Each structure stands twice: as structure tokens, then as C-alpha cells.
Amino acid sequence: MKKFLALLVVLITSFxxxxxxxxxxxxxxxxxxxxxxxxxxxxxxxxxxxxxYDFEGEEYSxxxxxxxxxxxxxxxxxxxxxxxxxxxxxxxxASKLYNExxxxxxxxATVNIFGCLYMIGKxxxxxVEDLKGKIVYTVGQNGTPExxxxxxxxxxxxxxxxxxxxxxxNKVYVKVASQASEIIQAINGGLADYAILGEPAxxxxxAKTGSHVVLDLQAEWKKHHPExxxxxxxxxxxxxxxxxxxxxxxxxxxxxxxxxxxxxNVSSLKDIYTQKESxxxxxxxxxxxxxxxxxxxSRASVEKANIVAFLTAVxxxxxxxxGGELPQDDFYL
Numbered sequence: 376m377k378k379f380l381a382l383l384v385v386l387i388t389s390f391x392x393x394x395x396x397x398x399x400x401x402x403x404x405x406x407x408x409x410x411x412x413x414x415x416x417x418x419x420x421x422x423x424x425x426x427x428y429d430f431e432g433e434e435y436s437x438x439x440x441x442x443x444x445x446x447x448x449x450x451x452x453x454x455x456x457x458x459x460x461x462x463x464x465x466x467x468x469a470s471k472l473y474n475e476x477x478x479x480x481x482x483x484a485t486v487n488i489f490g491c492l493y494m495i496g497k498x499x500x501x502x503v504e505d506l507k508g509k510i511v512y513t514v515g516q517n518g519t520p521e522x523x524x525x526x527x528x529x530x531x532x533x534x535x536x537x538x539x540x541x542x543x544x545n546k547v548y549v550k551v552a553s554q555a556s557e558i559i560q561a562i563n564g565g566l567a568d569y570a571i572l573g574e575p576a577x578x579x580x581x582a583k584t585g586s587h588v589v590l591d592l593q594a595e596w597k598k599h600h601p602e603x604x605x606x607x608x609x610x611x612x613x614x615x616x617x618x619x620x621x622x623x624x625x626x627x628x629x630x631x632x633x634x635x636x637x638x639x640n641v642s643s644l645k646d647i648y649t650q651k652e653s654x655x656x657x658x659x660x661x662x663x664x665x666x667x668x669x670x671x672x673s674r675a676s677v678e679k680a681n682i683v684a685f686l687t688a689v690x691x692x693x694x695x696x697x698g699g700e701l702p703q704d705d706f707y708l
Contacts (some may be wrong), residue, residue: 404435408616411462412448414443414655416573418648420463420487423636424629425651430622443651454479454613461612463487465519466682467689469511469611469698472687473706474585474698480614484708485627486678489669490605493577494590496562496569503531503595508544508696509568512558513531516551517696519607520571523592526688530599539566559583574667575658593669607669617708628674632646637665675707682707 412418414540418425421441424628427624429438442459444450447468453459455476466483473481500506506528513521528535528547537548542548550567552558555576561567562584572580581587582661596605610630616623637644639659658664683701691696 382535385445403432403563403566406435406437406622407508408437408460409440409442409458411442411453411459413447413450413463414445414653415575416488416491416657416670417440417445417463418651418653419508419637419644419665419668420608420633420670420672421630422631422640422644422647424626425647428626428629430625432527432621435619435622436618439626443653454481454611460616463608465608466685467519467522469609469703470686470689470706471480471696471698472611474551474667474700479683480617481706482612482617482708483616483675483702483706484610484612484617485630485675486606486609486673486682487671488606488608489671490593490596490630491574491577491605491668492523492607493574493588493667494524494569494571494592495577495582495584496583496588497586498568498589500569500589503527503547503590506547506569507533508541508546510539510548510550510566512550512552512561512567512570514531514552514555514570514572514576516553517693520573521551522689522692522696523548523596524571525692527595527599528590554555555580560652562586564671573654576666577667578658578664588667596678600607600684603681603684606678609675609678609682611702612708623708627672634671636660637670641665651708665690674704679707 412421413611425441427441430437447464450459450462450464454462454472469481469483472479513524527534533547534545537550538548539550550560555701558570559580564569577588593605612623641662644660645657686697686701690701
């Protein structure tokens with residue numbers, strides 16, 4: 376009986392210890408977070424943590440996994456389902472999630488892509504005014520290339536319509552392609568005069584069509600926002616990540632070192648992303664290509680004025696794409 380009671384005490388004591396500290400033998404909570412990025416420029420924004428990021432704090436430790444996805448819609452769905460805790464996504468999607476998924480308590484932590492949009496073609500142009508009577512393809516329905524191109528046309532007083540045939544030589548005709556392969560066929564087949572895409576797809580398609588960059592959309596944006604800069608995508612985090620301020624601050628500091636990492640490892644990037652089974656980043660990077668990707672990292676609170684300018688442009692195009700209204704101050708970390 377005494378042996379039984381002694382064994383019972385040991386079991387109860389062990390259970391109590393485990394219940395109080397379920398995750399770690401050294402008294403720290405062990406947390407796992409998953410970060411999602413679109414296979415493309417957003418994936419370059421996390422190059423120095425692409426194989427994961429470990430954080431050790433006084434009270435908890437965090438293991439961060441990084442997952443590549445084909446598109447932002449897949450990432451958004453994973454954020455909602457709980458498969459992802461944070462992600463780098465277009466800023467208008469971040470606003471939409473903030474407005475429509477209050478249970479996620481979405482916050483914008485950083486801006487990581489400062490515009491990677493370019494117009495390609497075989498004939499040079501000086502500005503969007505030169506595109507009258509031309510057919511311009513963009514990629515992705517309601518995507519950033521389409522939205523920003525239409526904004527620039529409107530701001531420049533250039534009329535446009537959707538279609539793949541020129542009816543009025545005073546208008547620009549916009550055709551939305553579902554994928555890059557359609558743009559390649561359209562340019563090579565003479566159906567498109569120009570196309571708007573994001574780098575590094577720009578480099579891939581130029582090589583396959585004999586095209587070159589004819590217009591920098593970031594520079595065109597600056598014509599209408601001379602005091603600001605173009606911002607395109609950033610890191611959103613759920614409330615459970617945002618409350619781990621020590622961890623999030625450390626992760627942001629790490630991402631602020633990413634640009635330096637990219638430059639130092641430019642010749643290795645193809646191998647790094649091939650190992651991650653990337654479909655978009657299997658190219659021989661150069662410093663020129665990296666420069667056109669405009670990858671960086673800056674706190675959302677610092678970039679607030681630029682973010683508001685971007686979201687306002689999207690809202691004026693189609694309000695539902697930002698969730699109806701611009702986010703409140705608690706959106707910006």
C-alpha cells in the first residue's frame with residue numbers, strides 16, 4: 376500500500392510539472408509560427424530566413440517555418456484557415472483581411488516590396504500618354520499590375536477600355552491575362568503591344584519574347600506622388616504573433632538585414648530557391664534584377680503615408696479590394 380501511495384505521489388507530481396510546462400524542459404514555452412510568401416519577389420524578401428528562423432527569448436522560444444505559395448489568394452486562405460500565422464501579401468489584401476476578418480486581428484508589421492512593376496515591349500515609350508491606340512496586357516484579374524496601371528492612366532488623363540482590339544486610337548486597350556504564358560503568346564503573336572508584370576517574371580518573359588523594359592511604373596507613380604514612394608506588399612501578422620513583441624521585433628530586425636544578404640549572395644540565389652522548389656526564381660540573378668525587385672524592409676508605422684496613398688488608389692479603383700474602407704491606426708505596427 377505504501378509503495379502504491381508513493382508511486383501515486385510521483386505520478387501526480389510528474390503530471391503537475393508537465394501541465395505547468397507542457398512545451399519545454401527548461402521552463403520556456405515553445406511556439407511554432409508559419410510564414411507564407413508568394414513565389415516571386417515576396418520570396419526574395421525573406422531570403423535570409425527562407426529555411427526558417429529560430430528565436431530564443433527569456434520566457435519563450437519560437438521556430439518559424441517559411442512556406443512558398445503560387446499566389447496571394449492561396450496564402451490568404453491559409454491565413455484564414457489557421458495554417459499560416461503571418462505572410463507577405465499585397466497591401467490591399469492586407470487591408471481587406473483587416474476589415475473582413477476581425478477574428479484574426481490582422482496587423483501590418485512592415486513593407487517589404489517597394490514596387491517591382493514594369494511595362495515591357497519592343498518599342499520604347501516615354502510615358503503612359505504614348506500608349507494611346509495600343510493594346511497592353513496585364514497579369515491577374517484585380518491584381519496590383521492592373522490596378523496601378525489603370526490609376527496611372529486616369530491620373531494622366533488617358534482614357535482606356537478593356538479589350539484586345541483597337542477601336543479608338545485615342546484610347547488605351549487593357550487586356551487581363553490569367554497567367555504569364557498568355558502574355559508570352561500575345562507578344563510573340565503580335566496580339567499585344569506591351570505588357571505589365573512584376574519582376575522577376577519581367578526578366579523571364581523578356582528573354583522569351585525579345586522584349587525589354589520600356590517603362591518603370593514606380594517612376595510613373597512618383598510623378599503623381601513626388602514626396603512619397605511606391606509601396607506594394609508587406610508582412611501581415613495575426614494578433615497571436617503581434618502580442619509576442621520581443622519575437623516580432625527580432626524577426627523584423629532580421630528582415631532588415633535581408634537586402635544586404637541578397638547582394639552578398641546574388642550568385643547563389645538560383646540554387647537557394649531551386650532547393651526550395653521555387654517555380655519563379657530559377658534564374659541567374661544579377662544586381663540589376665535585384666534592384667528592379669525593390670526588396671527592403673521598413674516598419675509599417677514609418678511608411679503609413681505611402682501605404683495610405685497606395686490603398687486610396689486601390690479603393691478608388693474598386694473599394695471591395697481594400698475591404699471597403701481604409702484601415703484604422705491600429706492596423707499599423
